Amino acid sequence: MSLWADAAKVATGLNVVLLAVLLAVWVRNYLQFRSKHTLGLALFCVFLLAHNAVYFYIYLVDPMLSGWFSTAVPVLVWRFLMALAVFETLGLAVLAWTTLD
Amino acid sequence: MEAVLWYVLTGTRGGPNRARILRALDARPRNANQLAEDLDLDYKTIRHHLDVLTDNDVVQKSGDDYGAVYLPSERARSNWGTVEDVLEKVE
Numbered sequence: 001m002s003l004w005a006d007a008a009k010v011a012t013g014l015n016v017v018l019l020a021v022l023l024a025v026w027v028r029n030y031l032q033f034r035s036k037h038t039l040g041l042a043l044f045c046v047f048l049l050a051h052n053a054v055y056f057y058i059y060l061v062d063p064m065l066s067g068w069f070s071t072a073v074p075v076l077v078w079r080f081l082m083a084l085a086v087f088e089t090l091g092l093a094v095l096a097w098t099t100l101d
Numbered sequence: 102m103e104a105v106l107w108y109v110l111t112g113t114r115g116g117p118n119r120a121r122i123l124r125a126l127d128a129r130p131r132n133a134n135q136l137a138e139d140l141d142l143d144y145k146t147i148r149h150h151l152d153v154l155t156d157n158d159v160v161q162k163s164g165d166d167y168g169a170v171y172l173p174s175e176r177a178r179s180n181w182g183t184v185e186d187v188l189e190k191v192e
Binding site for chain 2 (some may be wrong): 025031032038098099101
């Protein structure tokens, strides 16, 4: 297993955590304010959370797929997956910073 | 400006308290100490929210001294319909 793969897995896990925190804030605010803006944020968050949860499942949970991803996926693909996951982590960290501020 | 108001007041964890602060300042300009007492919030919390609201030009400061009072900004005033929609939803 390459370093790229490890980084992608860690970043995906962090994304799930950050998105869960953001979702909690936005759902709570939506229930209070009922604004379409907060609903939009919450929806966006749900879909991105689904995306990252599916990747997390494939990378680390599913016995067959995780084995296959760890051994059969070329390094170039892992580099792309890692870059996307890490960019998302950075973006979400900034969003969490302003949202929890 | 409308998007900023929605985000600062309803898209953040501190949004509901910021909305309460804005409503109090609309009723009467106050300084951080008075806000802390009137809204029963920690002085530091009030200071932090006032900084965020000032940075986003939702409230403005009048006077530079220690006891400077805050009031809604011109920009907030010109979008007051949006502010009222938000304020309706806080206790």
